[in-house]
Amino acid sequence: xxxxxxxxxxxxxxxxxxxxxxxxxxxxxxxxxxxxxxxxxxxxxxxxxxxxxxxxxxxxxxxxxxxxxxxxxxxxxxxxxxxxxxxxxxxxxxxxxxxxxxxxxxxxxxxxxxxxxxxxxxxxxxxxxxxxxxxxxxxxxxxxxxxxxxxxxxxxxxxxxxxxxxxxxxxxxxxxxxxxxxxxxxxxxxxxxxxxxxxxxxxxxxxxx
Numbered sequence: 091x092x093x094x095x096x097x098x099x100x101x102x103x104x105x106x107x108x109x110x111x112x113x114x115x116x117x118x119x120x121x122x123x124x125x126x127x128x129x130x131x132x133x134x135x136x137x138x139x140x141x142x143x144x145x146x147x148x149x150x151x152x153x154x155x156x157x158x159x160x161x162x163x164x165x166x167x168x169x170x171x172x173x174x175x176x177x178x179x180x181x182x183x184x185x186x187x188x189x190x191x192x193x194x195x196x197x198x199x200x201x202x203x204x205x206x207x208x209x210x211x212x213x214x215x216x217x218x219x220x221x222x223x224x225x226x227x228x229x230x231x232x233x234x235x236x237x238x239x240x241x242x243x244x245x246x247x248x249x250x251x252x253x254x255x256x257x258x259x260x261x262x263x264x265x266x267x268x269x270x271x272x273x274x275x276x277x278x279x280x281x282x283x284x285x286x287x288x289x290x291x292x293x294x295x296x297x298x299x
Contacts, residue, residue: 166249167269172225173279177295180287181275183208209289216244218284220272223250227298231281233259235296248272248280 141147184207191200200206217239221228236243245263247255252263266272275284275293282295 164252164265164267166222166224167266167272169269170222170248170272170277171279172222172228173281173295173297175297177279179276179293181284181291181293182289183291184289207289209286209291214284214286214291216242218246218271219243219281220246220248220266220277220283221281223247223252223255225249225298228281229255231296231298235281235283243283246271 184205187200187202187204187206189202190198191204192198217235219232219235221232223229232245236245245255245259245261247263247265248269252265256263271277272280272282275282275291277293277295279295281298282293285292285294
């Protein structure tokens, strides 16, 4: 139960609150209607102004040019040097399964821990030739190697425009995005050509003449 003093205190607070809410302070200053432009109208007006001035068309063309340049000139692979001396080494593509390989019914085809070599199933039909198209010397050397192997070569760039080279050579040219393959094979210098020897891959780093 509330004491008489506490009840009186609460009654005083309630009375003050009612008094505050009921009080009319009158008009302090002039009032104006709130005018707010529709955000979409503002954006459209700015776009129309940019379109009329030609600025919008210029930005669109710049965006297309940047996109075309990025596609035609991918980021070059970092950390590679030009081959100055011949170097030959081998790469064993054998890998170990980290988990079971199962069929549609769940039956285990290959258990985890199985070691497999892809070359036992699929052979490398063409030599893989890595080079930098920004270097005319490497392009010439690559052309020599393609002719030596009678065209059984897949040219793979680590720098430069593969689109320009395809137009010049009139044949497919590929690009090693992010340097995935050269790092997998341990290639440190280009031009380098990858060939199959038995159940392993031979990598020859070929100096530019």
